[in-house]
Amino acid sequence: DGGITQSPKYLFRKEGQNVTLSCEQNLNHDAMYWYRQDPGQGLRLIYYSQIVNDFQKGDIAEGYSVSREKKESFPLTVTSAQKNPTAFYLCASSIGRDNYGYTFGSGTRLTVV
Amino acid sequence: AQSVTQLGSHVSVSEGALVLLRCNYSSSVPPYLFWYVQYPNQGLQLLLKYTTGATLVKGINGFEAEFKKSETSFHLTKPSAHMSDAAEYFCAVSDRGTGGFKTIFGAGTRLFVKA
DSSP, rough: OOOOOOOOOOEEETTOOOOOEEEEOOOOOEEEEEEOOOSSSSSSEEEEEETTTEEOOOOOOOEEEEEETTTTTOOEEEOTTTTTOEEEEEEHHHHHOSSOEEEOOOEEEEEEE | EEEEEOOOSSEETTTSSEEEEEEEEEEESSOOOEEEETTTTOEEEEEEOOOOOEEEEEEEGGGOOOOOOOTEEEEESSSSOOOGGGGEEEEEEEEEEEEEEEEEEOOOEEEEEOO
C-alpha cells in the first residue's frame, strides 16, 4: 500500500544536540511538507518542497533544516538552535503544486530531555 | 490574509446525536476547504474537501460539509454520532497566492462521544 512512513515514532533529544526525523513516501507525490503540532495551536508549516533539490521556508523555519535529494525522501533536522523543539512533527505530501488534499504520515513525537 | 476559526475547542455529543463542528474562514480569493480527522498519536486523515462545483460535499465515515460563501463557513456534520468518531477534527483553507497555494489549519476541535 502507498503511504508516508515517518520514523522514529518517538525521539528524545538532549540539549545542544541535532536530531533528524525521517519521512519517506511511495505515492509518487511531487510536493512534501513538514508541520509542527503543539496542543491547541493546530499545525504550523516548517518547510515545504515542491520538486527535488528545491525547498522553501514555512512560517516557523528557524532552528530547522531540510533536504530533498530524492523525490521519495524529505528528512527534517531539528538543530540545537531550535530552543523549544518538544512537539509532534508531521510529514505530509500532495500530488502537485495545487493542494487537493494532503496525505499525512503517522508523526514523530520529539521530547527534549 | 487567510485565517481559519473553529468555534469550540471541545464538543461533546451523545451517541446517536447530531454532530456539528463549526468552521469559518477568511480568504481573498475562492478557497479550497478541507476537513481532517486525527486520532491520538496519529497523523491527520482527509475526511472531505471542497474545491469547485457542488457546495455540499460528502466524505468518509458518513460526514458531510457545506460550503456557504455568503457566510464564509464550512461546517462539518454527521447525522448520528458513533463512539468511533471521538477524535480531533481540523478545518483547513487553501488558496492561491503569489508563489502557489498556501494552506492554513484551524486550531482543532476535539469531539467527545458519550455512551
